[in-house]
Amino acid sequence: MDAIKGAIALVGYGLAAIGPGIGIGIVVGNAITAMARQPEAAGMVRTTMFLGIAFTEALALIGFVLFFIA
């Protein structure tokens, strides 16, 4: 039973990583587009990009923590 629980937690973490993976891809891709179009705004875009990554990544990290707690 313990082994099954661990395996389900592992699958759960994998599922939790899908959304943030796609989300970070979208955030960084659009940030690169913005920087390429307007290089003088690169500093501002980079700060906002890190913020967006941090917010998106939190979901994956919560999944990671739950994997240990489960």
Added chain:
Amino acid sequence: MGPLILASAECDPAADIICKPDNVIELFRYNDALFSIGPFHFTRTVFLMFLAMAIVLALLYFGLRRKALVPGKLGVLVESTVGYVRDEVAVGIIGPEGTRYAPYLLSIFLLILVGNLFEVTPFISFPITSRMAIPGFLSLVTWVIFVVVGFAKNGFGYIGGIVWPKSVPILLRPLVGLIEFVSTFLLRPITLAVRLFANMVAGHLMLTLLLVSGWVFMSSVGDIGIRSVIGVPWFVFGLGIFVFEIVVAVLQAYIFTLLAAVYVQSSVHPEH
């Protein structure tokens, strides 16, 4: 290297290779006290915490001791860090009154940076921010600061603006207000702490697993012969992750500071 509390505290790698802590509480509480003063246990984490404080104080003291026109190498490093946190993070995000919060932001930035870099420091190899108490306390202090600033700047309009947002259609206001309330007062401090904690635990675990498994395979060459070569790619991959973890340590310190500034900004100017 003297690494890797998670693996070495619980098992003898010579006896069995697969081992893990009995209890996940181990990640949150490490009770192997060096010495105790009354009810206060002085553990390795506490010692490293004081070491980090001493390093930060020494950096600031020796970096800013002489106010020269052309500062030395350490002076340039410290001055550019201080200037970046004050001008780009504090003033850049909060606005002109951000200089009031610059000392706090600089303190948490430097403490978290040094604490994170302990992860990749030889003979220490342990990030103090991977114990929940430290990021938890730092995010609790940040929470207190932005709530107090919000009430001081806006009175009770601060909480009114959160639970009854005027810019939303009236039918949606209870729903949006509930979401905003939970996200501002509960999710913000929790995610702020968990983000730093989980990043550091993940990096520490990854380094532990890769380097220890590489070392165990390579050192048991007498027992398993040519098959021990499987340890080499693990060890090389571990060294690659080692470099990656330096980037993560700096980035997480930066993100924690940036988010603290953003939260304070949302209390100073709640409409934006």
